[in-house]
Amino acid sequence: MLTLKYITENTTDVITRLAKKNFDGASIIAHVVELDNLRKTTQVQVDTASAELNNLSKEIGLFLKQGKQDEAAQAKEKTVELKENIKILGDQQTAVEQKLNELLVQIPNLPHASVPAGKHAEDNLIERTGGSIPNLPTDAVPHWDLAKKYDLIDFELGVKISGAGFPVYKGKGARLQRALINFFLDNAMEAGYLEVQPPYVVNAASGYGTGQLPDKEGQMYHCTVDDLYLIPTAEVPVTNIYRDVILNENELPIKNTAYSACFRREAGSYGKDVRGLNRLHQFDKVEIVQIQHPDKSYETLDQMVNYVQTLVEKLELPWRILRLCGGDMSFTSALTFDFEVFSAAQERWLEVSSVSNFESYQANRLKCRFRTPDKKTQLVHTLNGSAMALPRIVAALLENNQTPEGIRIPKALIPYTGFDLID
C-alpha cells in the first residue's frame, strides 16, 4: 500500500495519478488525510496521559519505599481518572488506525508516468514484437485437438479426478512440461537468480504481504481447517521471505527464482477463452523476483523484460511486449509489461508473462526495508515476472510447430525434452 506520509504530503498528485488507473480517489484520500490528523492528535493525547501515569507510578514507588503511605494513597487516587482517560483515548486511537488501514488497502498503487492512459486491454501499447508467425496448413488444429491426437494432455481425466481446469499431462506431454520447467530454471540461474523452492500454501499474513488479501480473497483456494491459502503464484511465498526484514544496502539486488504449481479459482471466468490450456485452475510457472534499491528499480525492470524476451526467442515463438495501460494494470503494480505469444491455430495472442515493478507498494505491506548509509531505514522496491507460465507456452508450441510429420520441438529445448518430435 501507499505510505501515509506520501499520501498526506502529495494529496493532489496522488489523486491525479490514481485517475489514470480509473480510480476516483478524491473522497477516499480526503478521508485518509482527515483520519491521519485525528490519529496524530489522539496519539498526542494518549502519549501525554501515559507519560503522566508513568511519572505518577514512579512517584508511588518512591513513596512506598520511603514508607510514605498517605502520599502514595493520594497519588493512587489521581491515577484512576488518568487510567480511564487513557483507556478511552487508546481505544479511539486503535479504531482510527484500523479505519485508516482499511482505507489504505483499498487504494491501488500509483501508475508510473510512462503508463499509457486507457481502460481496456485494447488500450495497451505494443512496445516491440519479434519472431515470425508461421503459415500453418489449412488443416491446422488448435492445441486441444493436438493434445488428444498425440495423447499429450487428458482434460477429461482431470475432470474426473478434480474438476475442469486440472488437466492430466501424459507421456511426451508430461515430459515437455518437465523440460520447460528445467529450461526456465536453468536460464534464470545463468542470469544470476538464486533458485528457491517455496511452500505451496501460505498463511494469511503472507497473502496480505503481497496484496492478494484482502483484495483477491475469492481468487485463492482456501484451506479453512488450517487457515492456509494455496498459492496463486510463487511470487507470494518468495516475496514473503523478505517480510519484516531490514536488509543491508549491499545485499541489493536480491534475485530469486522459483518453480511452483499455481492454483487459481478463476471465479467468474467462463466461456471459450478458457478452452484447453488457456485458463486453468492449476498450472506450472517459473517466477523471477527481485528486491532492488529504489533508485535502480526501473533499470532492473528493463533487464527483467529483456531477460524474458530471450526466453521467447529461444523458444522460437512469435512474441510481442505490451506496456499495460492504467485500466489493465493490476492493483499493486506501478508499471507492467505483458508478454504475449501468438497461437497460430487459435489465431490469437496469449499472455504468457507479466513483468512488473511494484515500487514500494508491496514493500510497505511487507515491511521490507534496507539501511541507508546514514543508518536510516527505507522501503525497498519489489519486482517480479513470470519466466514463464507454462500452459500457454505449451499451447503455442504445439500449434505453431505442427507439421504433417508431427510437432517439432525448438532446438533450445531438445536437450531438455530428450526428443525433437512429438509424433
Add this chain to the structure above:
RNA sequence: GGAGAGGUGCUCGAGUGGUUGAAGAGGCACGCCUGGAAAGCGUGUGUACCUCAAAAGGGUACCGAGAGUUCGAAUCUCUUCCUCUCCGCCA
C-alpha cells in the same frame, strides 16, 4: 494426536513486579594504538509512531501475539501461536 520444556535485542544469554529499551558476553561500526594488520584499549550499536521549522532533544509503545490483575508487568493470571524433547502415527 498425547506428555513435558521453552519463546528476551544482530547472536548467545541474565532478569528479584518499581529510573530495565532491558545486565553480561559475542558480533558489528567508529576512534586510539600500528609502517600495515592482529591483539589491546575506548566509544557506540533496535524498531515504529508522535512532538519540534529542522537538527539536537523530548514523549509513547514494543521482551512470540492478544487480553487481564496492579499505581506500576519482560517478571503474576488467562487465551492463543510457535519451537524443542519424548511417545504415537507416517512419506
